Amino acid sequence: MPDELARRYLATWNERDPARRRALIDELWTEDAGYVDPIATADGRAAIDDVVATAQQQFPGLVYRLAGSVDSHHHVARLTWELAPPDGPPVIIGLAVLITEQARLRRVYGFLDHTPPPGARR
Template identity: 35%
Template sequence: MNAHTDLIDRYFDAWNEADGARRRELIAATWSADADYRDPLLAGAGHDGIDAMIRAVHERFAHHTFRRTGEVDGFANRLRFSWELVTPANEVIVKGSDFGVVDPQGRLQAVTGFLDQVPGGL
């Protein structure tokens, strides 16, 4: 594993963490203080904004899990990776690809997400 893969696996640990205190610890370890996340449906800035965004996803998609699909591709401070959102019955309902910028301390400074597959009505 490389540093980018470790970082993105921790990113998904934060997305999947239901316990608020533990999720905030993961966010602090994974994201810079001035971090920014954007996709067509969500946005969050700083640790508080990212936590609120993830909490909202947990409320809408209770017991669903995000997982990385494929390898993390990266060079210098840039990376990209793909993912899917899976129901408790292990059905994939959303797929996406994200692009990130890593700060000098090895934490995410920015992530831009793109939705590759979404169900109707989302």
């Protein structure tokens, strides 16, 4: 289950079609879900959708992918992800801590481990 949850979570970040992305969010996240990372905070599915859409606009052509295995216990999973060109090295590396409730995401806490230096091209 943790691997499937991670796959679905990253698929949401990669879905470019707004209607399909929102459907994935509605299916995966609880109604009162929350997301927080060093750059964004979102309460509720609509706000989470806005955060994902903004990230896609900031990093066109890049995709989120799993970097390593998913670790989990109880209702918590953690995964390392990369944001990269489809066949290239990562531009950003991060960690996501997923809190689940009845197999859906209730909270996600994101951390950025590696980011481009200020002024670097994306």
